Amino acid sequence: MKSSQVTIKDIAKALNISASTVSRALKDHPDISPDTKKAVMDLADELNYQPNSIAQSLRKRHTNTIGVVIPEIEHFFFSAVISGIEDVAYKAGYNIIITQSNESSEREKQNLQTLFNTRVDGVIASVARDNVNYNHYQNLVDKGIALAFFDRVADEVDTHKVVVDDEFGAHEATVHLITEGYKRIAHLAGPANLTISLNRMNGYKRALNEYGIPIKDEHICICGEGTFEEAETITTQLLNSTSPPDALFANNDMAAYGAMKAIKKKGLSIPEDVAIVGFSNWRFASLIEPALSSVAQPGFEMGQEATRLLIAEINNQSDTPLPSENRILKTNLLVRESSKK
Amino acid sequence: MKSSQVTIKDIAKALNISASTVSRALKDHPDISPDTKKAVMDLADELNYQPNSIAQSLRKRHTNTIGVVIPEIEHFFFSAVISGIEDVAYKAGYNIIITQSNESSEREKQNLQTLFNTRVDGVIASVARDNVNYNHYQNLVDKGIALAFFDRVADEVDTHKVVVDDEFGAHEATVHLITEGYKRIAHLAGPANLTISLNRMNGYKRALNEYGIPIKDEHICICGEGTFEEAETITTQLLNSTSPPDALFANNDMAAYGAMKAIKKKGLSIPEDVAIVGFSNWRFASLIEPALSSVAQPGFEMGQEATRLLIAEINNQSDTPLPSENRILKTNLLVRESSKK
């Protein structure tokens, strides 16, 4: 970058006034006379003056920037969240800088570091899968920068959180299967160290309990990787077992998809022989055949809400943080062909 | 943010030396004695000193930040690109700040504006659909900031570009249909003002020409919106016309999906009665039934390559820009069930 970018000083010099006057004129400060105001305004956009945000940030001690750290960008749910973040951030005049952890807590740590270095006003995060402690997040709030978690939260750090009511969604999905008449409902669970997996499993269990259906351990299978191949082989085993299920509630849609493949390969039909409900309502859920029932998570809204919370905290002038909000967004069960008898 | 963040001055004061010495010590400058070096290093990480990137940026006149403007984050292809960008940017020590235009050139303009204001070192962009001119991009390079386009490029601005070989991909897809034995191949085209749409159409036409198949105007239908509903109704019309096609090449997978719906509704089977090939290889393409053949675009790689080009330009010290690179990435035809007889 060679080209000289025009500064306040240039305008000042050209008009033979001081930089302070230019600065004030530019922001319509009452101390400045209409004449000089007009003069600098005119010159400013003749020269196409653009304020240097870096200098402003340094001086004003805030950057109007919020940092985002997520496990992986390339994932529909997260990109929906980002979009929601961008939406309210943009309207509030904030920039967002994105980092991804690739599910590594080490990388996450570094990201937090550089975000701090660039002095973001706040960060919005969803934690990596392999975290064992959350000191790096705690450090951040200790240094006085605002923090909001979404979806995958760190329970132990006291800050704003917005999650979806996984337990509720799982419960609703399971109840739906029960009331459709299915009796032997299995669960393809997610990795056990993630709160969301547990919550979904709990919702599943609660529903069974409420309807007096015994919970069978062999009907709860953990799909740790999250690939559909994994779910497919697990489902195949399940179908070949001594107590094959007549319905499946999956921890996510990819697992559900794998299960569907297994079911079809075995020559069974969906939903007549085996029904299935997924979780997250990925883009493809409505497109496959039969269309997959799924519990929709409001990703976009989550991003919005997290950002609103964060910005409120950023705007909080007092030196005690706002009381931590814990927003729980409702899921939305979308019943499609895969689960109605 | 109340908490005082430790600065170089704090360290200087504590050690009774000057800020300049601290600064130099921190970066292992040879002028500084080992003793004082050790002293400041020790104190620095005892106090957990973190350099203020804002101040550094202001002083060094670059931010180590690259701006990204894309039509919409919430789209598999773009999120793949972002991921690629993040990948090489991270390794090169750059932050990325993301903006989305939502396909509005007005918003795009604003985004460019704020990116310039935050003095990003360069921007990577894919243009919005409704652009009529690209002055805002030209202004950017005139101001001396590096620019690289990907996928949807502005031909008239002379800068680095990385695109996929749409013409090639479309040609390959069409040839594939021809060699499978299909004779009456229609094309669901994209909006005419986008170069990529034209290139794909041209590839389609070239293939027909090469095989001596006449090009029929009524077999080229523009799907401007990009929704599958649109493609569905258009395909229905096509199938009911006097010269119904026996194969379709669609400008993108969503259109292809709509076409598939139309075909099925009419009671025809895929690929026996009508074959279909899409473009972009969206996530769902392999999951629907029949699995949709599609021309895969290397999104991640595009992001990587664009970023490499951009960083090279940023590092270019001379005041004449590097010669504009024009990288053309090959597509990859994925033949699935929807198109093999």
Place this chain on the structure above:
DNA sequence: ATGTTTTATGCAAACGTTTGCGGTTTCGGT
């Protein structure tokens, strides 16, 4: 001893803004 180089450090300006405070000038009121 003197002169010369080396080593280690500090001064101060600069990056582009913002802002408290003080200083002129102008003007209306008496």
Place this chain on the structure above:
DNA sequence: ACCGAAACCGCAAACGTTTGCATAAAACAT
């Protein structure tokens, strides 16, 4: 004429770094 208050503007410091230059002390060479 004089006073007080507006009205308008500039000085300078500050935000946290970096860096050219000067300088002081120490080491070395004569």
